[in-house]
Amino acid sequence: MSTPEYSEWIGRKETCDDSLDWGHVQQVALALDRPAPAAGEPLPHLWHWAHFVRAQPYADLGRDGHPAQGSFLPPLGERNRMWAGGRVNFHQPLRVGVPAQRQSTILTIQEKTGRTGSLLFFTVQHDYVQDGAVCISEEQDIVYRAPSPPKLEGGEPAPERQWGATIQPSAVMLFRYSAVTFNGHRIHYDLDYVTQQEGYPGLVVHGPLIATAMLQACVDAHPQRKVARFQYRGLRPLISPQAFDVAGRMMEDGSAELWAEQGGTLAHQAHVAFKS
Numbered sequence: 001m002s003t004p005e006y007s008e009w010i011g012r013k014e015t016c017d018d019s020l021d022w023g024h025v026q027q028v029a030l031a032l033d034r035p036a037p038a039a040g041e042p043l044p045h046l047w048h049w050a051h052f053v054r055a056q057p058y059a060d061l062g063r064d065g066h067p068a069q070g071s072f073l074p075p076l077g078e079r080n081r082m083w084a085g086g087r088v089n090f091h092q093p094l095r096v097g098v099p100a101q102r103q104s105t106i107l108t109i110q111e112k113t114g115r116t117g118s119l120l121f122f123t124v125q126h127d128y129v130q131d132g133a134v135c136i137s138e139e140q141d142i143v144y145r146a147p148s149p150p151k152l153e154g155g156e157p158a159p160e161r162q163w164g165a166t167i168q169p170s171a172v173m174l175f176r177y178s179a180v181t182f183n184g185h186r187i188h189y190d191l192d193y194v195t196q197q198e199g200y201p202g203l204v205v206h207g208p209l210i211a212t213a214m215l216q217a218c219v220d221a222h223p224q225r226k227v228a229r230f231q232y233r234g235l236r237p238l239i240s241p242q243a244f245d246v247a248g249r250m251m252e253d254g255s256a257e258l259w260a261e262q263g264g265t266l267a268h269q270a271h272v273a274f275k276s
Helices: 004-011 024-030 170-178 191-196 206-219
Strands: 013-016 080-092 098-114 118-132 133-144 165-168 227-234 242-252 256-263 265-274
Touching: 004 098, 024 170, 024 206, 080 206, 165 206, 206 227, 206 242, 206 256, 206 265, 227 256
Parallel strands: none
Antiparallel strands: 013 098, 080 133, 080 227, 098 118, 118 133, 165 242, 227 265, 242 256, 256 265
Protein backbone atom coordinates (compact mmCIF):
# COMPACT_ATOMS: atom_id res chain seq x y z
CA MET A 1 0.00 0.00 0.00
CA SER A 2 1.07 3.61 -0.45
CA THR A 3 2.91 5.39 2.37
CA PRO A 4 0.90 8.43 3.60
CA GLU A 5 4.07 10.31 4.60
CA TYR A 6 5.11 10.48 0.94
CA SER A 7 1.72 10.56 -0.80
CA GLU A 8 2.14 14.17 -1.93
CA TRP A 9 5.19 13.14 -3.97
CA ILE A 10 3.23 10.64 -6.09
CA GLY A 11 2.59 12.11 -9.53
CA ARG A 12 5.57 14.47 -9.37
CA LYS A 13 7.14 15.00 -12.80
CA GLU A 14 10.39 16.13 -14.36
CA THR A 15 11.89 16.24 -17.86
CA CYS A 16 15.44 15.85 -19.11
CA ASP A 17 16.71 16.61 -22.61
CA ASP A 18 19.65 14.90 -24.32
CA SER A 19 21.30 15.21 -27.71
CA LEU A 20 22.37 11.52 -27.75
CA ASP A 21 25.79 12.83 -28.71
CA TRP A 22 27.80 10.51 -30.93
CA GLY A 23 31.01 11.16 -29.01
CA HIS A 24 29.39 10.08 -25.76
CA VAL A 25 27.94 6.99 -27.46
CA GLN A 26 31.51 6.05 -28.42
CA GLN A 27 32.53 6.26 -24.78
CA VAL A 28 29.59 4.08 -23.74
CA ALA A 29 30.67 1.53 -26.34
CA LEU A 30 34.18 1.46 -24.88
CA ALA A 31 32.82 1.07 -21.34
CA LEU A 32 30.74 -1.93 -22.48
CA ASP A 33 33.42 -3.29 -24.85
CA ARG A 34 31.01 -3.17 -27.79
CA PRO A 35 31.09 -1.64 -31.30
CA ALA A 36 29.81 1.93 -31.46
CA PRO A 37 26.86 2.77 -33.74
CA ALA A 38 27.25 5.64 -36.18
CA ALA A 39 25.28 8.88 -36.06
CA GLY A 40 21.69 8.25 -37.15
CA GLU A 41 21.83 4.54 -36.35
CA PRO A 42 19.76 2.90 -33.57
CA LEU A 43 21.04 3.24 -30.03
CA PRO A 44 21.63 -0.32 -28.70
CA HIS A 45 19.23 -1.72 -26.11
CA LEU A 46 19.47 -0.10 -22.67
CA TRP A 47 22.23 2.33 -23.67
CA HIS A 48 19.72 5.10 -22.96
CA TRP A 49 20.62 4.57 -19.29
CA ALA A 50 23.92 6.33 -20.03
CA HIS A 51 22.08 9.42 -21.25
CA PHE A 52 19.47 11.85 -19.88
CA VAL A 53 21.57 12.69 -16.82
CA ARG A 54 20.33 15.32 -14.37
CA ALA A 55 23.62 16.09 -12.65
CA GLN A 56 23.87 17.95 -9.33
CA PRO A 57 26.65 20.11 -7.86
CA TYR A 58 28.80 18.64 -5.11
CA ALA A 59 26.89 20.56 -2.46
CA ASP A 60 23.70 18.69 -3.39
CA LEU A 61 25.14 15.19 -3.07
CA GLY A 62 24.54 12.82 -0.16
CA ARG A 63 27.23 10.94 1.74
CA ASP A 64 26.93 8.02 -0.71
CA GLY A 65 27.70 10.22 -3.73
CA HIS A 66 24.14 10.15 -5.06
CA PRO A 67 22.10 13.35 -5.30
CA ALA A 68 20.45 14.10 -1.97
CA GLN A 69 16.70 13.66 -2.27
CA GLY A 70 14.23 16.47 -1.96
CA SER A 71 13.78 17.77 -5.52
CA PHE A 72 12.26 14.97 -7.62
CA LEU A 73 12.41 12.27 -4.91
CA PRO A 74 11.54 13.09 -1.28
CA PRO A 75 14.21 13.40 1.46
CA LEU A 76 14.97 9.95 2.86
CA GLY A 77 17.69 10.53 5.44
CA GLU A 78 20.57 8.05 5.57
CA ARG A 79 18.93 5.16 3.73
CA ASN A 80 21.06 3.20 1.25
CA ARG A 81 19.93 3.16 -2.39
CA MET A 82 19.60 0.07 -4.60
CA TRP A 83 18.20 -0.48 -8.11
CA ALA A 84 15.75 -3.35 -7.61
CA GLY A 85 14.50 -3.91 -11.17
CA GLY A 86 12.06 -2.69 -13.75
CA ARG A 87 10.18 -3.15 -16.99
CA VAL A 88 11.20 -1.67 -20.37
CA ASN A 89 9.02 -1.53 -23.49
CA PHE A 90 10.84 -0.93 -26.79
CA HIS A 91 8.48 0.71 -29.30
CA GLN A 92 11.09 1.93 -31.76
CA PRO A 93 14.82 2.65 -31.49
CA LEU A 94 16.24 5.92 -30.30
CA ARG A 95 18.66 7.22 -32.96
CA VAL A 96 22.18 8.40 -32.22
CA GLY A 97 22.71 12.13 -32.58
CA VAL A 98 19.01 13.05 -32.68
CA PRO A 99 17.72 15.17 -29.75
CA ALA A 100 15.34 13.38 -27.39
CA GLN A 101 13.63 13.93 -24.05
CA ARG A 102 12.96 11.77 -20.99
CA GLN A 103 9.64 12.49 -19.26
CA SER A 104 9.53 11.07 -15.71
CA THR A 105 6.70 10.57 -13.20
CA ILE A 106 6.69 9.06 -9.70
CA LEU A 107 4.00 6.35 -9.86
CA THR A 108 4.06 4.71 -6.42
CA ILE A 109 5.86 4.86 -3.06
CA GLN A 110 5.50 1.87 -0.74
CA GLU A 111 7.17 0.89 2.53
CA LYS A 112 7.80 -2.77 3.26
CA THR A 113 9.72 -4.77 5.85
CA GLY A 114 12.35 -7.25 4.68
CA ARG A 115 15.19 -9.28 6.18
CA THR A 116 17.36 -6.17 6.39
CA GLY A 117 14.65 -3.99 7.96
CA SER A 118 12.56 -1.17 6.53
CA LEU A 119 12.49 -0.90 2.72
CA LEU A 120 11.04 2.05 0.81
CA PHE A 121 10.14 1.21 -2.81
CA PHE A 122 9.74 3.85 -5.51
CA THR A 123 8.35 3.08 -8.96
CA VAL A 124 9.17 5.76 -11.51
CA GLN A 125 7.76 5.89 -15.06
CA HIS A 126 10.08 7.15 -17.82
CA ASP A 127 9.01 7.88 -21.39
CA TYR A 128 11.76 8.58 -23.93
CA VAL A 129 10.47 10.78 -26.74
CA GLN A 130 12.21 11.52 -30.04
CA ASP A 131 10.68 13.41 -32.99
CA GLY A 132 7.34 13.48 -31.15
CA ALA A 133 7.11 9.69 -30.70
CA VAL A 134 7.58 7.61 -27.54
CA CYS A 135 10.46 5.29 -28.45
CA ILE A 136 10.96 3.61 -25.07
CA SER A 137 8.71 3.49 -22.01
CA GLU A 138 9.84 1.95 -18.75
CA GLU A 139 9.12 1.62 -15.09
CA GLN A 140 12.07 1.55 -12.68
CA ASP A 141 11.84 0.09 -9.18
CA ILE A 142 14.27 1.77 -6.77
CA VAL A 143 14.57 0.70 -3.14
CA TYR A 144 15.98 2.63 -0.21
CA ARG A 145 16.85 0.51 2.82
CA ALA A 146 17.84 1.42 6.34
CA PRO A 147 21.61 0.94 6.87
CA SER A 148 22.14 -2.78 7.49
CA PRO A 149 24.37 -5.62 6.25
CA PRO A 150 23.53 -6.45 2.60
CA LYS A 151 22.33 -9.88 1.48
CA LEU A 152 25.22 -11.46 -0.42
CA GLU A 153 24.59 -15.21 -0.40
CA GLY A 154 21.84 -17.62 -1.39
CA GLY A 155 19.78 -17.77 -4.51
CA GLU A 156 18.25 -20.55 -6.54
CA PRO A 157 20.38 -22.82 -8.73
CA ALA A 158 20.78 -21.44 -12.26
CA PRO A 159 18.82 -23.28 -15.01
CA GLU A 160 20.51 -25.09 -17.87
CA ARG A 161 21.55 -22.45 -20.37
CA GLN A 162 21.25 -22.35 -24.15
CA TRP A 163 23.65 -19.40 -24.52
CA GLY A 164 25.84 -17.32 -22.29
CA ALA A 165 28.87 -15.10 -21.83
CA THR A 166 31.33 -14.46 -19.03
CA ILE A 167 31.78 -10.94 -17.67
CA GLN A 168 34.94 -9.92 -15.81
CA PRO A 169 33.86 -6.84 -13.82
CA SER A 170 37.21 -5.17 -13.20
CA ALA A 171 37.53 -1.96 -11.21
CA VAL A 172 38.30 -0.19 -14.51
CA MET A 173 35.04 -1.44 -16.07
CA LEU A 174 33.05 -0.25 -13.05
CA PHE A 175 34.81 3.12 -13.14
CA ARG A 176 34.12 3.54 -16.85
CA TYR A 177 30.45 2.64 -16.49
CA SER A 178 30.11 5.04 -13.56
CA ALA A 179 31.76 7.71 -15.71
CA VAL A 180 29.57 7.31 -18.81
CA THR A 181 26.39 7.19 -16.71
CA PHE A 182 27.66 10.05 -14.48
CA ASN A 183 26.81 7.82 -11.51
CA GLY A 184 28.48 9.11 -8.37
CA HIS A 185 27.30 6.25 -6.14
CA ARG A 186 30.42 5.39 -4.15
CA ILE A 187 29.64 1.66 -3.86
CA HIS A 188 30.94 1.27 -7.43
CA TYR A 189 34.38 2.91 -7.09
CA ASP A 190 35.21 3.83 -3.47
CA LEU A 191 36.55 0.68 -1.80
CA ASP A 192 36.90 2.22 1.67
CA TYR A 193 33.34 3.55 1.61
CA VAL A 194 31.68 0.40 0.26
CA THR A 195 33.44 -1.93 2.72
CA GLN A 196 33.46 0.25 5.84
CA GLN A 197 30.18 2.17 5.47
CA GLU A 198 27.84 -0.18 3.60
CA GLY A 199 29.26 -3.58 4.54
CA TYR A 200 30.06 -5.04 1.13
CA PRO A 201 33.24 -7.13 0.67
CA GLY A 202 34.23 -5.18 -2.45
CA LEU A 203 33.04 -2.86 -5.20
CA VAL A 204 29.45 -3.51 -6.30
CA VAL A 205 28.69 -4.15 -9.97
CA HIS A 206 26.04 -1.76 -11.30
CA GLY A 207 22.59 -3.31 -11.68
CA PRO A 208 22.05 -1.54 -15.04
CA LEU A 209 25.40 -2.85 -16.28
CA ILE A 210 24.35 -6.41 -15.43
CA ALA A 211 20.94 -5.95 -17.07
CA THR A 212 22.56 -4.54 -20.21
CA ALA A 213 24.93 -7.50 -20.42
CA MET A 214 22.08 -10.01 -19.97
CA LEU A 215 20.01 -8.48 -22.76
CA GLN A 216 23.02 -8.06 -25.06
CA ALA A 217 23.87 -11.77 -24.71
CA CYS A 218 20.30 -12.61 -25.72
CA VAL A 219 20.42 -10.27 -28.73
CA ASP A 220 23.79 -11.73 -29.78
CA ALA A 221 22.33 -15.25 -29.63
CA HIS A 222 19.18 -14.27 -31.58
CA PRO A 223 20.10 -11.41 -33.93
CA GLN A 224 17.04 -12.03 -36.12
CA ARG A 225 14.57 -11.34 -33.29
CA LYS A 226 13.32 -7.89 -32.26
CA VAL A 227 12.97 -7.19 -28.55
CA ALA A 228 9.57 -5.84 -27.48
CA ARG A 229 9.77 -5.95 -23.68
CA PHE A 230 12.48 -6.53 -21.09
CA GLN A 231 11.63 -7.20 -17.44
CA TYR A 232 14.41 -7.59 -14.88
CA ARG A 233 15.08 -7.77 -11.15
CA GLY A 234 18.06 -8.06 -8.88
CA LEU A 235 18.21 -10.87 -6.33
CA ARG A 236 21.60 -10.13 -4.75
CA PRO A 237 24.62 -7.96 -5.49
CA LEU A 238 27.57 -9.06 -7.61
CA ILE A 239 30.98 -8.02 -6.32
CA SER A 240 34.03 -7.01 -8.37
CA PRO A 241 36.41 -8.48 -9.46
CA GLN A 242 34.80 -11.95 -9.33
CA ALA A 243 33.60 -13.05 -12.77
CA PHE A 244 29.94 -13.81 -13.41
CA ASP A 245 27.99 -15.30 -16.30
CA VAL A 246 25.03 -13.88 -18.19
CA ALA A 247 22.96 -16.60 -19.79
CA GLY A 248 19.54 -17.56 -21.06
CA ARG A 249 17.19 -20.03 -22.67
CA MET A 250 14.14 -19.89 -24.93
CA MET A 251 10.74 -20.71 -23.46
CA GLU A 252 7.91 -22.68 -25.07
CA ASP A 253 5.85 -19.54 -25.68
CA GLY A 254 8.65 -17.97 -27.73
CA SER A 255 9.89 -15.63 -25.01
CA ALA A 256 13.29 -15.88 -23.33
CA GLU A 257 14.39 -16.31 -19.73
CA LEU A 258 17.64 -14.54 -18.85
CA TRP A 259 19.80 -14.49 -15.76
CA ALA A 260 23.15 -13.57 -14.25
CA GLU A 261 24.79 -16.26 -12.18
CA GLN A 262 27.82 -16.58 -9.97
CA GLY A 263 28.92 -19.78 -8.33
CA GLY A 264 26.06 -21.65 -9.98
CA THR A 265 23.29 -19.63 -8.31
CA LEU A 266 21.09 -16.81 -9.59
CA ALA A 267 21.95 -13.20 -8.83
CA HIS A 268 19.73 -11.38 -11.36
CA GLN A 269 16.76 -12.54 -13.44
CA ALA A 270 15.06 -11.18 -16.54
CA HIS A 271 12.40 -12.04 -19.10
CA VAL A 272 12.29 -10.95 -22.75
CA ALA A 273 9.25 -10.82 -25.03
CA PHE A 274 9.90 -10.49 -28.76
CA LYS A 275 7.96 -8.66 -31.43
CA SER A 276 5.86 -10.89 -33.68
